[in-house]
Amino acid sequence: MNTTRILRRGLTTAVARPDIAHFQSICPVLSPSTGHTASDLDPFNTDWMRKYRGQTTLVLKPTSTHQVSQILTYCHARALAVVPQGGNTGLVGGSVPIFDEIVINLSALNKIRSFDAVSGVLTADAGVILEVADQYLAQQSHLFPLDLGAKGSCHIGGNVATNAGGLRLLRYGSLHGSVLGVEAVLPDGTVLDDLSTLRKNNTGYDLKQLFIGSEGTLGIITGVSILCPQRPAATNVAFFALDSYEAVQRAFTMAKTELSEILSAFEMMDGRSQELVAEVTGKRRPLEGEATPYYVLIETSGSNKEHDDAKLEAFLEHVMEEGVVSDGVLAQDETQARALWGWREGIPEVLGHWGGVYKYDVSIPLPQLYDLVRDVRARMVEEGLLSETDRAAAETPAEFPVIAVTGYGHIGDSNLHLNVAVRAYDKRVEKVLEPFVYEWIQKVRGSVSAEHGLGVAKREFVGYSRGETELKVMKSLKDLFDPKGIMNPYKYIKS
């Protein structure tokens, strides 16, 4: 944990009794002085992985944009530091305090404001849960253009603040394209109403873009408008075994050409990750033949089932004939489709089974993408931290701290999740991983954080992916918006 190296800043002030009384006049408050216990505050101080822990004694739950504005006006005047908090499902410690920063939790700001079925534009409060938004849209034959594992808890405001990527990016693009407007409260309490519902609006700097991915360091997003596509009438899922990483790339190129406009996911899982899912869950593997080093899950979504089936079948025949894939299966119904997705979506949980996981979420140019996994694995073996043979995890001799080095991810987006499963967090393993992984990424001009963001976990490493001039401009933007440094301090970039 990097937080041990962070020093509390003298810039901001500590919360005092009169402050709490003032906040009580604005909105619901959780604090020891309002009779709440440490365990009441615990969910707001801890991230869901229980990796990061803050020490706040004050949580505010505003129910309107106006209340958020009143809160920040006051915090700004008093130089009180705050942490904006959505569903608190982040992976980099961005949504919990480091010290005693006030948590401003947006879960009570949770109304759908409007939806226009002709244009497909949804406008909603920041605290609406992603799955709730998507279910609402489903009733109107539309789809939220973002999907991710944490959908049952994460907020759409948090998704925008962290520029979440997820499973539908290949098809529906990034939030920088689909978000049409943002309502945000600036650090001094001013409300910035850039909540346009227009697809085209070239009237000055596109301010909302700055908030997308700014992780609560420039202001608090309170509302979002977003362009939502029609919900596809047909979805297909196929699962393939492949003998080489070159074959994975070839299959991707063929899928782009032949499935083209209906391709909605192209996910790769390495052989090791699939062995472990089988071992831990005890489930029967989707393909009966011999294990292969790579697997790919393809999803299509379109408006005409017959056409989509025909395209996918032609593609299947083609990749089999050409020997690009060695085996494959096509889901026959939604239950089978969900089961196939389980072999991809179940990986993160399975890898946590033995005690700990070192997670890297990186972008790497496609041709080199899997080399990182190979190189890290080789280094772990060299250093005697990983057994050379890929035996069952349960049979790993105790002298090896590392259970497995695996790679999987969104090939369609050049986004690799490198995961190193360990018995327990271990300094020897960390020494091999860092700065090796970051230096490796830098060499290929990749990104040290593809979709998870910086938070506290990556703020030290942003220099591996962004140049000095960029960092200088970023810091000047931060100073411009938040001169007192009260917004989500100690995170994102060092200032």
Place this chain on the structure above:
Amino acid sequence: MNTTRILRRGLTTAVARPDIAHFQSICPVLSPSTGHTASDLDPFNTDWMRKYRGQTTLVLKPTSTHQVSQILTYCHARALAVVPQGGNTGLVGGSVPIFDEIVINLSALNKIRSFDAVSGVLTADAGVILEVADQYLAQQSHLFPLDLGAKGSCHIGGNVATNAGGLRLLRYGSLHGSVLGVEAVLPDGTVLDDLSTLRKNNTGYDLKQLFIGSEGTLGIITGVSILCPQRPAATNVAFFALDSYEAVQRAFTMAKTELSEILSAFEMMDGRSQELVAEVTGKRRPLEGEATPYYVLIETSGSNKEHDDAKLEAFLEHVMEEGVVSDGVLAQDETQARALWGWREGIPEVLGHWGGVYKYDVSIPLPQLYDLVRDVRARMVEEGLLSETDRAAAETPAEFPVIAVTGYGHIGDSNLHLNVAVRAYDKRVEKVLEPFVYEWIQKVRGSVSAEHGLGVAKREFVGYSRGETELKVMKSLKDLFDPKGIMNPYKYIKS
């Protein structure tokens, strides 16, 4: 012309002889002191509509990013004002000087840097002509995700600097989603290398977004990387006649559902615009029946001709059966498809036939979109400026200065082009149009500039679409990046 009201600023200095000598040591220079005449400089001083005219006596044509950096370093030190210029095809006077600002023309910065066929990422100099980029991509079965009338002259750097919308936005989204990286020279000459080729990169503020649509006011874009889709194997074009604007909206909703992922354009042209195209070009109209008040052009692009044909035919049958359209025709080959597109793309030229056109490029929520045209037409009739009957333009009695009030545009993007064709620019007509049109737009929370941008033409009117807080933040951003105000002065927003 608004420029008459602009005063030359005392902040910047005038170019002197030693300056020219210095620039000659950096890059090719056009100026009277290097033997160039006023007519050599004229193309750089005048926009293509010949509506805006500057008075520069110095044009620089750098051939590398390094040269642009050297130029701006010097201009910054000497407080010399500059105008970045791409293909100079803008419609709002943003790419020509107002007074004697130095023109930095990027046409010599015109190399394709790289293209990766697996990821579809193109990296190129800013001065590459859009059509050149698209033809290069066509050879690799890919497509530039932007298309517009000026493609034979406009630069991709200019497209990004003005956040061009154009004809493919409905299908491929805005440049905020497809541009992956920008290389820009900041006003002080520093090179900002944010030329990422990654689809996902959450490492700090997304700086490139600020440059998209900033119209050369924050720096000069010298390079661009952009995600390019596969070139569709099949394209279809259909043309419909409709009896009401409600029917237009209904047809759009049906097209979104039934053509869904293959719908690549949904353009509306009003009856008046089509009468005028027929009258001026003498071409035979695509549909033989009686004239209707609205026409729609639909384009589909997909990977499988057979599937696309089937979808479009089913859609045709459905809209005919339901009485949504009264007549329709489907292009049988590319020549016919181009001819149908001519009825949409030929409108702007035709409207200029009588002497002048007042052009408004606005976003309006779809249900109210055409009301603006109706209201403007009614006001013109009321004021005795337009004949009440829609007779042939050639027969318009001389006392009416207005030939026609027409509306057409990208319905799929809620983007209307309101065009008022006149015999000559006329103060009486202007008085009826402004501020009426802008106030109308403001009332429905539309945009006074959907895709053309602000330039000098709209800088006075940005307040109709953006709030005070937004404008304040914009100005502070401008001051942060360009404290000396040397970048494209007198334009965009008032500072």
